[in-house]
Amino acid sequence: MRYRRGVALAGVPLSRADETMHVATIGSTGSGKSTALRALMHDALARGDRQVVADPEGTALGAFFAEGDIILNPFDARCARWDVLSEIERPSDFAFVASSLLPHLGQGDHDQWISYAQQLLAGALENFWTLKLGSSDDFIEMLGCAKLGELRQLCIGTPAARYFEEGGERMLASIMGTMAPAIGNLRHMAGRGGEPFSLRAWVRGGSGSLWMPYAANETAALRGLISCWMNIAIFETLSLASSRERRIWFQIDEMDALGRIEGLTNALARLRKFGGCVALGFQSYAQLRQVYGDGAETIIENCGNLLLLRSGLSDDGGTAKLASQLIGSREVERQDINRTRSRGRYLTRSMSMQTRRAVEDVVLPSEIMQLPDRAGFVKRAGSPDWVRVRFPYGDFSS
Ligand SMILES: Nc1ncnc2c1ncn2[C@@H]1O[C@H](COP(=O)(O)OP(=O)(O)OP(=O)(O)O)[C@@H](O)[C@H]1O
C-alpha cells in the first residue's frame, strides 16, 4: 500500500507513530535544516501525503510543485484568491479568525491591547458577515478606510461596541493602532480575481500541497499572513474526524522569521489523532523564545523527533548548550584520587581514594558548535537513543 512507505529524517527512518510526534530541526545557517526538511518532504510526497508549507525563497516549491497545488503569496501571479470571509462558517469563527490575524505576542501589556483589537476585529466581522454587507474586499476596504462613525455602526450589538463609547477616544485610537498590521495584511490580499479560496475547505477536501513561498524581502510583508494561514489550517485539521491513515504535514522552515502562530503550542499535542505532522526548522532557541516566550519550551518538548545540527556561538552558545542537554547526560563512575596537604604546625600529606559518580555530557556544546555542514544527531520519538548522522545535499529539482 502506498501510504505504508516510510519517511526518513536525515536518513534515519521514522516509524508511522513517530511521524505524528512532529519534527524539529535546529541549527545555524548553512547547517542543513532546509536540506533535511526537503528530504522529509520528498518522502512524504512520494507516498501521496498532503502538506502545507511555509517556504522560504520558494525553494521547496521549485522542487516539488505539482499540478493542482495551491500557492498563497500575494506577490506571486499564481496566488489563489484567499477569501477571509469564506473562512467563517459559524458564529464561533469570528474570534478564531480575528485571533489568527492578530496573534498575541506573549508580552503582558501589549497582549492586553491585542485582545481588545481582536475583539474589535471579531465584532466587525460578525456584523459584516451576519448582515451580508458585501465581499471580503468590501470588508477590507471598510476596515482600512472607514470613518470611526461607520466602524461604530459596524460594531453595534457586539462586545466591541463599548470601545466606541464617549470618552474612550484615546483608548479606541490605541486599539485601532494595534489592529492596523492585521488590516495591512488583509489589504495585501484585496482586489484579486478568480475563485474564492478557503483554507478550511482545502484542509477538509483538497489534495496535494498548499504552498506559502516568500522571498527574504517579502518576509516583513508576509510573516503575519503566513502565520495566520498556518494557524487556520492547523486548527481545521483538529476539527477533522480522527484518523490513523491520514497524514497532513505542516512544514515550517525558518519558523523564527515568521510571526507567532497563535495556536501552535497547544495544537502540537493534539494533532496526532488527526494525522497532523508538524516539521519545524529554526536557528536558535533564543530566537524561538523571542516569538513564543515560554511556549518555546513546550514546542521543543512536543517535538518527539529532533535533528540537532551545528549551532552557533551566538546567544552565548545557548543553543549548543541546549542541544547538548537534550542529547542528555550519562552517569559515569570515576575513581578520584585526592591528595591533600595541610599546613599547620607540621606539614602533613594524605591521600584518599574515592569513587565518585560524575555526570558528563555525552556530546559537549563545543562539539555541537563545530559540527560540519549536514552532520548532527537524530532522536526519534519512539527510541531513547541518539543517532549520529551525516546526510548529502539534495536539491530534488528534477
Ligand atoms: N546548491 C547547492 N549545491 C550543493 N550543496 C549545497 C547547495 N546549497 C547548499 N548546499 C550545502 O548544504 C548545506 C546546508 O544547506 P541548507 O540550505 O540546508 O542549510 P540551512 O540550515 O537551511 O541554512 P539557512 O538557515 O541559511 O537556511 C550548505 O551549507 C551547503 O554545504
Ligand SMILES: [Mg+2]
Ligand atoms: Mg534553510
